[in-house]
Amino acid sequence: MKLGFLTACLPGDDLADIARWAADQGFEALEVAGxxxxxxxxxxxxxxxxxxEQERVGRIFAETGLALSSIAYYENNLHPQAGEQVNAHLRRCVDAAAALGCPTVGTFVGRDPGLSVRDNLDRAARVFPPLVAxxxxxxxxxxxxxxxxKSWHPDGYPGNLAYSPELWEWMFTLGLKLNYDPSHLVALGIDPVAAAMPYVSEIAHVQAKDTEILPGTINRFGFYGPISGEKGWYRFRVPGLGQIDWRMVIGALREGGYDGVVSVxxxxxxxxxxxxxxxxxxGIAYGTLRHLVRG
Structure with a gap:
């Protein structure tokens, strides 16, 4: 496995500067925002x-020795108005990835909040197979x-229909792969290790983010969280500052045969x-994960 990070956390920085810093710190890959x-x-x-642009990006990765693990474009492919525009840009991401020798492009399933879950799944079954092909x-x-x-739904319901193993099994039938992020499973009450183990062969990329449970807050809001705009009962942290046992997560991935990139x-x-x-x-994330990913 290799350790990298998603560049979206540094939106104002130039890719060349990000890549040089990443290589100097010991990171081995970048998941690049597109x-x-x-x-x-x-x-x-x-x-x-x-x-x-192909030559510019290729030169950055050649000079730093980093791997380009994925092009990231996480938008709503089932959006009732913007869906076609999102899908068109997703294809452009695929074209760029192919030109750069990048193995994956990351996105969301999404949903149309005006339709039932069942109707959304039926629509996705028409939208995604041509994109996969x-x-x-x-x-x-x-x-x-x-x-x-949740922010994609007016009532805070799931806005990306890929949040649980039940839905993973469905999306695998469409030819989609999983970019596994354990942080979201913790926030759903799902054991991230138990959830991942049966599906490691379908995981083509991994994102590493942690989840911190805020003491006592769930007693006010309940599992579904606040409706008032207040902070909820959990927040995302860099790996090492939350609840996730990264030794168990990385161990399960390794045992299942995953040998790709773990991207913070x-x-x-x-x-x-x-x-x-x-x-x-x-840097905190690197210190938490380095010895596990390379072990």
Whole structure:
């Protein structure tokens, strides 16, 4: 396995600077943000990808010796208005990944909040197979993160229909792979180790984020969380500052045969606000995971 991180936590920084810092710290890979402009999470400029951009990105990875593990574009592919635009950009991400020799592109299933879960699954069964075929024809796998995305639903219900093993089994039938993130399972009351073990062969990428349970808060809000805009009963942290037993998680992945990249997804607000604070958080994650990933 190799240890890397998702560049979206450093939206204002240049990819060359991020890559040099990552290599100097001992990271071995980057999962690179590829949202379209004007979103500043576009360290690979997928929407204007051309020969010059291919050469720029390729040179950065060649000079630093890092692996490009995935192009990240996590949006709602079932959005009732923007879905076609999202899918078109996803194809551009696939084209860029193929040109750069990158094995995966990461996204969400999403949902239309105006439809039932069953109707959303039926719609996804029409939307995703052509995307999967497009990617595989170019040597790329589409990987889906198991994030809940409650903010995409007006009542806080799951906005990304890929949050549980039941839904993983369904999306595997469409040819999608899993970008496994244990932090979201903790927040659903699911044991991340027990959940992952039967499906390691379908995991094509891993994101490492931790979950801190805030003492006493669940007694006020309940499992589904607040409706008032208050902070909920958990928050995301960098690995090592939450509840997850990373020794068990990495051990389960290794036992199941996973030998890909473990990519830190930094969404820790304690270690945010500047490049230096984010780098401090990434350093904590590196110290937590390094010996486990390379062991």
């Amino acid at each position: 949202w379209p402009s004007p979103d500043d999470r576009n360290h690979i400029r997928v929407d204007t990808f051309d020969q010059a 497009y990617a595989r024809d170019r040597g790329v796998e589409i990987v889906i993160e198991n994030c809940v995305m 997804e930094h969404e820790d607000h304690v270690h945010s606000g500047s490049t230096e604070r984010v780098q401090t958080g990434l």
